[in-house]
Amino acid sequence: MLLIPCPHCGPRPETEFVYGGDARVKRPDPSNSSDEQWAAYIYERENPKGQHQELWLHSAGCHLWLIIERDTVTHAIGSVRAAREDQQ
């Protein structure tokens, strides 16, 4: 079970979190994207071996959506930051 270092609450077990998918996927402008581009946003995901940027919600904690760098092979966790700060 992963031990996720929440920047707000400190290290917490994975069971407190909800996985939210690939954090690199950005919502395109709906008024300015083709059907193909939009469908890719909705349906196409990579399944990388190694470094991955993931969204996790600390649902049993501070309720921050986090962007977590995780190695999908070793589970090593790199940087962890609030998604909100990431984009502002």
Next chain:
Amino acid sequence: MKVSQPNRTSKGGRLIDRGKTCEFQFDKRTILFHPGDSIASALLASGRPIIGRSFKLHRPRGVYALGTDEPNALVTTGFGPSLTPNQRATVTLVEEGMSVSGQNAWPNVQNDLFGLLDRARSLLPAGFYYKTFMWPPSQWLRYEGQIRKMAGLGPPPVEADSARYAHRNVHTDVLIAGAGPAGLSAALAAGEAGQDVILASCSQALGGGLLNHQNAVTDKWLAEITKKLEALPNVQIMKMTTVVGVYEHNLFTLSERVAMRDGRIEGQPEERFWQVRSGRFIIAAGGIERPLLFGDNDRPGVMLAGAASGYIWRYGVMVGKSPVITGADDRIYAIARDFLDAGANVRAVVDLREEPGAMADLLAAEGVRVERGAIVARAHGRRRVNAAEVWRYSKSGANKLELISTDAILTSGGYGPALQLHAQARGKLNWNAGLNAFVPVDNSDGHISIGGARGSFDFDTAISEGLSAGRNEILPAPVLSDATNVPAPWDLPKLSKGTRFVDFQNDVADKDIELAAREGYRSIEHVKRYTTLGMGTDQGRAAGPIGLALLAAATGQEIADTGVTTFRPPTTPVTFGAVAGATMGEVGHAIRRTAADKFHEAQGASFIDAGLWRRPRFYKANGATVGEAYRTEAASVRESGGIIDVSTLGKIDVQGPDAGIFLDKLYTNRMSSLRLGRGRYGLMLREDGRIFDDGVVFRIGENRFHLSCTTGGASAVFQHIEHALQVLWPGLEVYVTPVTEEWFAVAVSGPLARDLLANLLPDLDVTNATLPLMGMVETTLFNRRLRVMRISYSGELSYEINISADWGAALWQRLCELSSKLGMITYGTEAMGALRIEKGHITHAEADGRTIPDDVGLGGLVDKKKDAIGIRSLSLPFFSEAGRKQLVGLVVGDQKASVPIGGQIIAKDAGSASQPSIGHVTSWAYSSELERTIALALIKNGHSMVGEKVFIVSPVMEESVEAKVVDPVFIDKEGTRIRA
């Protein structure tokens, strides 16, 4: 009946208390034991050779090993609520009065009629069941039941477990698995360095392999280090505790067998399941002794030689009085000496090596028969070994030497490191030709193997590795023996008859593996699944390496290239009870109760789960059965009115300068244009365009909104909103708070709803002018803030009254009094369901994660001129293709018929030839107003099928009813009632 312990030695036994003799039952016979005995040692002492039957062939089997590697001696303990099957007799301690039974046999393990299967051995090769019972495929279910009767483990318990279990979570600096010389040394070094240490010993005593011998030097060392460790407060010694799982980020699970270790103490659990986060993990799990391959090597009386010695020194049990000991290293001479000292008549030591050296000469000089360059080729005797067939075997040839009569053949195929924990921790393995074993590669990832688990079986090396590891120093390269003349345990020729078993528990023999190779299996993972090699409770500890070597030989690969199967938790079986811990029954299933729960119960409510909430499904006063009650309740709501507790609906407070803009992005329709004190029904979509949830939004302040959502969707909706706010539009200034628990809510519905409201709040203007449909007023009751929102789910004139939750019970009570004076009733979710079906309102049965707004007739709520989550997806081409399932109503031909559960819709009668389903029923009810059964359904192109006849069928239930497709709104299409 006279009971004795014929195989108990006259003295000794480190783990037992000879001062006390107790009794337990094995297959209804009384067996004597001393406290500290395992089931296996007690049964061996009693002289019973047969303890179990093998999985497939039902061959008689005795005890083979000493610990968790035991493949044969599986037993069932207890009965009724304490029944536990598949206990390994070698690691389960006996208790006074315990009831133990053999398993997988009928009528018992001594005389098992299924033992006839063994005679058909040649007919039952690897993959027999797959190959034979494939045809016709439809019959597999029938065969399976029969096969399961014959091939299986113990019976599953039928009654609920009476034992208590507990969980504990801790953090520590160092976790050490194993309490042999290496583990103890590591614990001492780490403990003296001030680290917090947990030392897990799967035995009831410390010492590991040291317990299997009598040696003044090691015994003294053990006594001293034990004393030192016990004096260290930061070292927690956990006996009868096994590290069973290794997980990410240094999480480990431990199974602690509390009752077995401490006895049954009131209030103490049977087992405790630990989750330990440890900075470091030191694996000192020792080695695993390997069997030798020869004919009928599974007979009761054939045993691992090291284990046999262990029984002498641990339990004072001599497994044979005239043993033959065979192997290929000097260890067999020490074991022979153990037996001589215990008073046995050692018949022969059969050494595979032609020139074994001094140890052999010494023993021979004492008059013990030593055969050099010889092997045991077959065990004779069926129910118990009675002779060893010994052959002379060398490079120049082989010839049969003699049949040596014996009561035990003790075999030593050498030791390999216990790799389970290292491999679970994703450690790498190297093949070591000297040991004929895979050994762990040292790992810098927070875990390290030491001692026997690293291949360092030497006492002094184990200690020095333990001390280094405890101090977190880098270990010197392992001192592994060089390639020697020691033959590998699998490298023996088949010289005689009899099956040579590799995996005893699953009856996998050498020829099964060869057969698998001939049939094209190359991967050890595939061979494992095909032959069931290593799939038993012992997880192939002993069988694995041999199976691997045989596969390598059969396929012409190197062993190193064949690899090993994946090791997964748990390393030893863990009971479900331990994993569940205390989270059983009500503790395991949290119940959320609304503020009026006590009153519902007093009013005779029958409850139903809605997520974690429990809600009144119906009130028994309104009918004896749910069917009767909801019809009465629904009819009363339409005639006069009723009240229902709707506190469970999700409620979310959204405020901030950008709240309106934000809600426009969440809902398909526009919420920013709401006037203060007005509400609007809204749809939320997932980004892929499917309906996610629905509810009503009220503007309760200039920059403040109150959202409601479905009971079941509440937590997911909150996550969805948080995602939109933090990830999609982080620039908006909006604050979101879930407030479901803060409010108690009652819906008041029916023609008399306004009268009830006026009686409750005499000062409130309840006219349409002040409180129209989708209007809201705030007032006070009991000096508390009260919100009245005029919304309707039932299709009647209806208000939802919200009050602070701690005054909910009072509000409910007041409303009950006032409503009964008006002749109104309380109603439950079942009637609510019937009312909303009549009105054609959707729930998650219709918004099932596949439907889009157009499918359920709510396309008009989508404002395509703006961007909200999911809207862009609705214009993807496939959503406008024909053939989508659309929401329709159904009136059932037979007015009183019930609708088959899970009913599928077909166009022609079920009696005609098989035909595709064109849709399914999503919900149905008996409509008291229409006096007939109605349903909502999703049917392909349903909107264009209004007026057509269809059939609702359930092939499983063999049911079929006729129905007519109609508009999904059955009553008051114009909405005059809700606006009354």
